[in-house]
Amino acid sequence: MATFVLNGEAFEFDGADDTPLLWVLRDHAGLKGTKYGCGAGHCGACAVHVDGRARRACITPVGAMAGKQVTTIEGLGGDALHPVQQAWIEEDVAQCGYCQTGQIMNAADWLQRVPNPSDDDIEKYQTNLCRCGTYARVRKAIMRAAELSRDGAVAVVVPDTGEATS
Amino acid sequence: MTALNRRHFLKAGATLAGGLALGVSLPGRVEEKAPDLSGRVGEPSGPHLAYLVRIEPDGQVVIGAPSSEMGQGVKTSLPMIVADELDVAWDDVRVEQMPLGIKRDSEGNLSWLHVSQGAGGSTSVSEGWQPLREAGATARALLLQAASERWGVSLESLSTERGVVFHADSGRRGRYGDFAAAAAALPLPEAPPALKSADQFRIIGRPQAVVDAAEIVTGQAEFGIDAELPGQVYASIERCPYHDGTITRFDDKAARRVPGVIDVVTVEGPAPGEPFTALAAGIAVVADSTWAALQGRKALTVEWNPGPHAAESTASLRRQMQDAMQQPGQVVLDDGNVDAAFDAAADSLEAEYFVPYASHAPMEPQCCVVDIREDSAVVIAPTQNPSGASRMVNRLTGLDRMAIEVHVTRLGGGFGRRLTVDYVAEATQVSMAVKRPVKLQWTREDDLKHDFYRPCGLHRLRASLAADGQLTGWRHQLASPSKYYRRANVEADKMWTAELYPDDPPRRLLRNVQLQYYSMDSGVPRGSWRAPAHYANAFAVQSFIDELAHRRGEDPLAFQLKLLGEPRDLPYEQHGGPVFNPGRLAAVLKLAAAKADWGERLPAGRGRGIAGHFTFGGYAAYVVDVTVSDGSLRIDRVVGAIDCGLVVNPNHVIAQMESGIHDGISTALRLEITLEAGRVQQDNFHHYPLAGLRDAPREVENYIVDSPHPPSGVGEPPISPLAPALTNAIFAANGRRIRELPIADQLMG
Ligand code: FES
Ligand code: FES
Numbered sequence: 001m002a003t004f005v006l007n008g009e010a011f012e013f014d015g016a017d018d019t020p021l022l023w024v025l026r027d028h029a030g031l032k033g034t035k036y037g038c039g040a041g042h043c044g045a046c047a048v049h050v051d052g053r054a055r056r057a058c059i060t061p062v063g064a065m066a067g068k069q070v071t072t073i074e075g076l077g078g079d080a081l082h083p084v085q086q087a088w089i090e091e092d093v094a095q096c097g098y099c100q101t102g103q104i105m106n107a108a109d110w111l112q113r114v115p116n117p118s119d120d121d122i123e124k125y126q127t128n129l130c131r132c133g134t135y136a137r138v139r140k141a142i143m144r145a146a147e148l149s150r151d152g153a154v155a156v157v158v159p160d161t162g163e164a165t166s
Numbered sequence: 167m168t169a170l171n172r173r174h175f176l177k178a179g180a181t182l183a184g185g186l187a188l189g190v191s192l193p194g195r196v197e198e199k200a201p202d203l204s205g206r207v208g209e210p211s212g213p214h215l216a217y218l219v220r221i222e223p224d225g226q227v228v229i230g231a232p233s234s235e236m237g238q239g240v241k242t243s244l245p246m247i248v249a250d251e252l253d254v255a256w257d258d259v260r261v262e263q264m265p266l267g268i269k270r271d272s273e274g275n276l277s278w279l280h281v282s283q284g285a286g287g288s289t290s291v292s293e294g295w296q297p298l299r300e301a302g303a304t305a306r307a308l309l310l311q312a313a314s315e316r317w318g319v320s321l322e323s324l325s326t327e328r329g330v331v332f333h334a335d336s337g338r339r340g341r342y343g344d345f346a347a348a349a350a351a352l353p354l355p356e357a358p359p360a361l362k363s364a365d366q367f368r369i370i371g372r373p374q375a376v377v378d379a380a381e382i383v384t385g386q387a388e389f390g391i392d393a394e395l396p397g398q399v400y401a402s403i404e405r406c407p408y409h410d411g412t413i414t415r416f417d418d419k420a421a422r423r424v425p426g427v428i429d430v431v432t433v434e435g436p437a438p439g440e441p442f443t444a445l446a447a448g449i450a451v452v453a454d455s456t457w458a459a460l461q462g463r464k465a466l467t468v469e470w471n472p473g474p475h476a477a478e479s480t481a482s483l484r485r486q487m488q489d490a491m492q493q494p495g496q497v498v499l500d501d502g503n504v505d506a507a508f509d510a511a512a513d514s515l516e517a518e519y520f521v522p523y524a525s526h527a528p529m530e531p532q533c534c535v536v537d538i539r540e541d542s543a544v545v546i547a548p549t550q551n552p553s554g555a556s557r558m559v560n561r562l563t564g565l566d567r568m569a570i571e572v573h574v575t576r577l578g579g580g581f582g583r584r585l586t587v588d589y590v591a592e593a594t595q596v597s598m599a600v601k602r603p604v605k606l607q608w609t610r611e612d613d614l615k616h617d618f619y620r621p622c623g624l625h626r627l628r629a630s631l632a633a634d635g636q637l638t639g640w641r642h643q644l645a646s647p648s649k650y651y652r653r654a655n656v657e658a659d660k661m662w663t664a665e666l667y668p669d670d671p672p673r674r675l676l677r678n679v680q681l682q683y684y685s686m687d688s689g690v691p692r693g694s695w696r697a698p699a700h701y702a703n704a705f706a707v708q709s710f711i712d713e714l715a716h717r718r719g720e721d722p723l724a725f726q727l728k729l730l731g732e733p734r735d736l737p738y739e740q741h742g743g744p745v746f747n748p749g750r751l752a753a754v755l756k757l758a759a760a761k762a763d764w765g766e767r768l769p770a771g772r773g774r775g776i777a778g779h780f781t782f783g784g785y786a787a788y789v790v791d792v793t794v795s796d797g798s799l800r801i802d803r804v805v806g807a808i809d810c811g812l813v814v815n816p817n818h819v820i821a822q823m824e825s826g827i828h829d830g831i832s833t834a835l836r837l838e839i840t841l842e843a844g845r846v847q848q849d850n851f852h853h854y855p856l857a858g859l860r861d862a863p864r865e866v867e868n869y870i871v872d873s874p875h876p877p878s879g880v881g882e883p884p885i886s887p888l889a890p891a892l893t894n895a896i897f898a899a900n901g902r903r904i905r906e907l908p909i910a911d912q913l914m915g
Contacts, residue, residue, distance in 0.1 A: 016425070032385065033385015035530070038851050040610070043529070043851055045529060073383075094383070096530070097237070098530045098578030099578075101385045132237045132579060133825040133827065133832065134825070
């Protein structure tokens, strides 16, 4: 049993405390933007924010979330797009798209502490794996996100989340 | 296309809201003979199943995406083709992924309802190009016809732009939606409508972003792992780790006590030597959540019968290859007289290359949702092969093909892995056993340990040179376990057809060329892995050409251009033909070289390599720059060039080049699947280390050749030349020739 704040609202999970946060989000909270890639902390597809810091949800037991603030991709930008999401769209990063929510959650965390990233910083902090090979655009999107955050120039765009995802 | 059969080709009708709906189906592309004529006959029902283009009275334009989207961009590029001929604004189009569409004629033959819906072999754009354009143009023609009748003006006096019909003389205008209902009642035009000329394209050829971009970055895009059916249960399967092994006995008492576990059922594996259904025998734990199923699975005790391949190892397979090559192989191409050329040679060179087994490892592990009911079935799967999924369900359940609905989500990567439908076979068995919709989820460990792996292979190349440096003879021997080993209707003497493409260069570039094949035994399941066979053959051939150039003391680019010679069409009978033009390959090599400052002197420790290859109709080449110091390798820059004919979406052509570069790097650097005592040894990304961003070159540039040729696909051509360009660069940097993949720690010490 664990009670925590999930994307700004109270959430209660009454299963076993050692259940990974990932599966609680996906199977119980219905938040499917957080992806499963390896279940062992290697790939970053499952990245979420716990009290503002990126964590790999597949190796994070839900019991450890008691009293904490958990933010998933669904809650990252609130009603608007987060600058990192905006940059990801501008640079058209996604191929299959599967790793991208994790990439974005990870970048959104460390960019707060490294607002002027260098190539070295990107290589050091952006450790998420992408099987499709979008790394060239991930680099560009991180630079662009940093720029957008510095300028505060984020368009308030509410994405169309209707049937278009078929 | 004659007017006569257009009625079979296109089909118009009304949407539920009274708008225009238009479908297209290709005549003469019979999918298969129906095994069973009983059961329901008809078209899949549902509001948007049958149609490619929908224009609603409210003006909404919906275009179906017929092929599976796995990152290669077809959910964007195929609808772009329709939209351009339809003449609507791309921003106004909504794209929907189409479910599998098949139809059955009065003789019981099944065929595609619209266009071919498999995604593999880089064919989606090349095959869809003509029918999708005609569909868009026909829908536009019907709307124009309706406008001309309503306004009482001639067709010739009307024009369209961005979803609006104009009558210039009267200044009248009307949106497509205004004419959609009337258009739906019209007969199809007798003659095919005129198609745009290339200079009239407004969408084709302009860079467009991924259609689902906003959904992807907000976590709303639906992948297979996100699919759900009401009342579903969750399954995880413990599979036999030995190829063709079986279950001796198992104890599920503890598993059944795990909270949330609902049932434990067995999954039948494939019959030994027969085509695959499931990949392996297994025990499925069915639960009320993914985690409960995984926990239940951990509590199983299973004893396996290892079966016929328990002694197989990577070393034993390698010995098998070396031993086989002591003898002549099966000669599959014998142009001229290679032996005579070798005897008369002024100089000759021989080298061996090895490419290991590799896993597809798409970022989304295999998964699907299957509901087998009394008289119908629903499959929701991230599959490259929805009709294969339908056939598999039919085969296992006996349900009529028309009663099986197959929906395709976005795929979290494909790379050929999702051409097979073993996961559908598993979920079907489990759903039949528990009589509920089943969501099957593989773990990463499952995905790496159970795959249709890229075949490994040992290549031996020998070439002879005349005194003036001309190549006079070429022999390529390949020993590999063929990916065709378990296909129905492929004879033993045709195993090579999956592994060697005789019309590949250097055939016809020199007179004496021989190919030999050795079909190896292995229990390891194998299948299509991005650019099947081309990946391995490009590595061997493009490395060897580099070696020959260095042997001659010639510039590798100049040496290869001399070999390719003048532009001309040479026959190419394998997939990607009907012609191979060495001039187009030379052009991409030259373009990449020019952009990468080929020929420039580099400081010590740095090297520049080049390679190019023709894959499935597309020509690609790379120049790779590396720095090698103290055994560590840094890939500094990659410059690529591609000729894929007419470009539908330049943005995605570039994206696929970037993908080929990074996949090529990842696979060449560290990826290999090895076997010990009959079992695959890799089980998660720490043992199968995909390249990360820190391995990726900081400078990546790609260039597209402005090409008058019809479009070819771009999913596969970009990967083949990367590995040899990289290893050729390493040789240039430090004189170390990498003849074996992955590179791994070969640069150490
Ligand atoms: S799924 Fe969590 S790190 Fe890979
Ligand atoms: S976009 Fe496919 S795994 Fe990253």
